Amino acid sequence: MMEHNQAKELLPAYLDHELGITDANAVEHHLGTCPECQQAYEEQRSVRALLKRDAAYFKAPAHLAQRINMSMPAERARPNRFNGWNVNWLSAGAVIATLLALVWSGSLYLALPSAQDRLLEELVSSHVRSLQVDHLSDVASSDQHTVKPWFHGKLDFAPPVVDLTPQGFPLVGGRLDYLNDRTVAVLVYRHDQHPINLYIWPRADSNSAPQMQSSHGYHLINWAAGGMNYWAVSDLATDELEIFVNTLRLQV
Numbered sequence: 001m002m003e004h005n006q007a008k009e010l011l012p013a014y015l016d017h018e019l020g021i022t023d024a025n026a027v028e029h030h031l032g033t034c035p036e037c038q039q040a041y042e043e044q045r046s047v048r049a050l051l052k053r054d055a056a057y058f059k060a061p062a063h064l065a066q067r068i069n070m071s072m073p074a075e076r077a078r079p080n081r082f083n084g085w086n087v088n089w090l091s092a093g094a095v096i097a098t099l100l101a102l103v104w105s106g107s108l109y110l111a112l113p114s115a116q117d118r119l120l121e122e123l124v125s126s127h128v129r130s131l132q133v134d135h136l137s138d139v140a141s142s143d144q145h146t147v148k149p150w151f152h153g154k155l156d157f158a159p160p161v162v163d164l165t166p167q168g169f170p171l172v173g174g175r176l177d178y179l180n181d182r183t184v185a186v187l188v189y190r191h192d193q194h195p196i197n198l199y200i201w202p203r204a205d206s207n208s209a210p211q212m213q214s215s216h217g218y219h220l221i222n223w224a225a226g227g228m229n230y231w232a233v234s235d236l237a238t239d240e241l242e243i244f245v246n247t248l249r250l251q252v
């Protein structure tokens with residue numbers, strides 16, 4: 001008969017199908033006789049399912065790995081398993097056990113990217129996609145009086161459209177995109193050979209000053225004004241992108 005403590009210890013490995021047939025049978029038998037282990041098994045199984053489902057959102061495994069390593073009890077650590085963090089870390093039973101502890105303590109949620117992080121990812125993906133498929137503009141025009149009406153009827157809001165050619169940032173067109181669970185307006189500007197995608201959608205809450213962020217080698221500046229949310233995305237140098245944003249803010 002397998003002891004309770006031993007069975008409990010083996011639960012993560014059991015869930016990972018890492019046990020030999022004898023141990024697996026013993027754990028299974030114990031689960032049938034011990035409500036406490038049965039409950040632990042169900043909890044661990046459901047959290048694992050959750051982790052697998054959300055695995056796509058784990059964008060920072062190295063960061064997470066560090067947190068896990070720091071929180072690993074010394075006697076549980078198996079250094080040989082933690083050297084290669086680029087391998088499938090979800091499969092390591094001991095890691096799962098520690099993840100479970102983190103989930104239960106609530107701290108894992110801090111490591112999950114926020115809605116803001118996912119928006120950054122979406123913005124950069126959209127920017128990169130617009131360059132890759134050469135689909136910067138649905139309406140190609142430097143004339144704001146052509147671009148502005150083009151949005152009419154395609155959106156439930158009217159994005160402010162200004163040309164900044166005299167200031168060195170010519171408007172080259174506009175398009176629609178789908179971001180943040182809604183259709184957004186995109187104005188496309190250029191500075192030298194660098195495209196700038198300016199994403200615009202309505203935002204009810206108060207204005208906010210421009211904030212610079214970087215992701216995947218691109219720079220993003222976000223601000224809110226006049227009931228609109230703005231995101232400028234480009235590979236321009238940060239100071240030039242700041243000049244673009246400041247110039248634009250004087251106009252809209």
Ligand SMILES: [Zn+2]
Nearest residue numbers: 004007034037
């Ligand atoms: Zn038990």
